[in-house]
Amino acid sequence: DTGVSQNPRHKITKRGQNVTFRCDPISEHNRLYWYRQTLGQGPEFLTYFQNEAQLEKSRLLSDRFSAERPKGSFSTLEIQRTEQGDSAMYLCASSLGIEFWETQYFGPGTRLLVL
Amino acid sequence: AQKVTQAQTEISVVEKEDVTLDCVYETRDTTYYLFWYKQPPSGELVFLIRRNSFDEQNEISGRYSWNFQKSTSSFNFTITASQVVDSAVYFCALTPGGGSNYKLTFGKGTLLTVNP
Numbered sequence: 279d280t281g282v283s284q285n286p287r288h289k290i291t292k293r294g295q296n297v298t299f300r301c302d303p304i305s306e307h308n309r310l311y312w313y314r315q316t317l318g319q320g321p322e323f324l325t326y327f328q329n330e331a332q333l334e335k336s337r338l339l340s341d342r343f344s345a346e347r348p349k350g351s352f353s354t355l356e357i358q359r360t361e362q363g364d365s366a367m368y369l370c371a372s373s374l375g376i377e378f379w380e381t382q383y384f385g386p387g388t389r390l391l392v393l
Numbered sequence: 394a395q396k397v398t399q400a401q402t403e404i405s406v407v408e409k410e411d412v413t414l415d416c417v418y419e420t421r422d423t424t425y426y427l428f429w430y431k432q433p434p435s436g437e438l439v440f441l442i443r444r445n446s447f448d449e450q451n452e453i454s455g456r457y458s459w460n461f462q463k464s465t466s467s468f469n470f471t472i473t474a475s476q477v478v479d480s481a482v483y484f485c486a487l488t489p490g491g492g493s494n495y496k497l498t499f500g501k502g503t504l505l506t507v508n509p
Contacts, residue, residue, distance in 0.1 A: 311495070320486070334495070371438075379490055
């Protein structure tokens, strides 16, 4: 399967714990995006990488959130001191990185539940 | 600011019925791109179509067709002869053609249930 992959698919944690999610984009894609989707809503943009550079962060991304893409390949999204409001589906997407309007291809998401 | 409105929260049809999902958008950009994605229960967003603001031709792909009308800022999606496998949440999304054009703005989605 050469699509976008995300791990883990599900994560249950207690409030106050740290969690880390991983995203592996389609191999030739230079751009990588993170979105968050809460129940009954569409995905909301969180952040975006062009290769290893993080070029944009949404206001939704509080100081407890950090994303990295150290070698321009896979990316990690860490949430420190989780809160119940962080419960959501975290979606990763990737695109070629040639044109700005190109299609973003999404992974299956990581569903986070904070108890 | 950009906005996408999908007024239909849920639609339920019987197999083989035709169904249209509505999408209305707001943007100040003259160049923009519109998308439809399908999200089955598994959670993965599946890309269906991308259109740019300069191409108002309707498009048909098998049982799927899209009607883009710039005059009414709408980009509606029709499934002909619906099947149970079409059951999913469908999202319409918008991105501008310049500036911070990597961000997709999504509507809230329409849950389509096709009953046998």
